Amino acid sequence: MTTAAPPTIAPIPSGLAAIGSADAPFRPALRVAELAPGRMARVTFDDLDVLLAHTTDGIVAIDDRCPHMSAPLSIGLLEGCLVDCPLHNGQFDLRTGDATRMPTTGGLDADGTYHPVWTPEGKDPKPDPPGIKAEARRLTRVRRLRYYPVRVVGDSIEVAIPGE
Numbered sequence: 284m285t286t287a288a289p290p291t292i293a294p295i296p297s298g299l300a301a302i303g304s305a306d307a308p309f310r311p312a313l314r315v316a317e318l319a320p321g322r323m324a325r326v327t328f329d330d331l332d333v334l335l336a337h338t339t340d341g342i343v344a345i346d347d348r349c350p351h352m353s354a355p356l357s358i359g360l361l362e363g364c365l366v367d368c369p370l371h372n373g374q375f376d377l378r379t380g381d382a383t384r385m386p387t388t389g390g391l392d393a394d395g396t397y398h399p400v401w402t403p404e405g406k407d408p409k410p411d412p413p414g415i416k417a418e419a420r421r422l423t424r425v426r427r428l429r430y431y432p433v434r435v436v437g438d439s440i441e442v443a444i445p446g447e
């Protein structure tokens with residue numbers, strides 16, 4: 284009888300480990316069979332919701348909160364290493380932690396670059412609307428993702444969670 288090789292764990296992009304996660308204890312999250320390649324799942328530890336994603340580069344664990352306005356990425360779409368947010372169509376590369384498509388609301392990217400509100404193809408760019416809500420969208424910064432260390436022990440996927 285042959286045993287299946289354990290799944291790959293994707294490396295954490297440089298500088299994007301969640302605060303306190305380097306020395307945190309590992310906690311069981313899911314069984315390997317519950318996270319097939321291409322699948323995502325939310326796992327909650329106390330009040331922390333973590334997204335586990337089985338990408339083509341391996342398994343990653345990040346906050347299950349879009350870095351735009353905190354929507355749960357776990358109910359978005361995963362294709363390869365790219366996850367699409369279900370709320371404003373932002374897209375993020377789980378290999379790098381960067382936004383690969385700005386949300387339709389526009390706003391600031393991680394380095395402060397301004398992106399206007401999305402406009403349908405072939406239409407004139409929309410002018411910035413007035414009002415406090417529009418200003419809030421303009422000033423909302425899409426930050427980079429934060430990662431938690433992952434390991435596989437036997438048939439269990441474990442995540443290092445700070446604060447225990």
Ligand code: FES
Binds near residue numbers: 371373
């Ligand atoms: S909350 Fe995800 S793109 Fe806006």
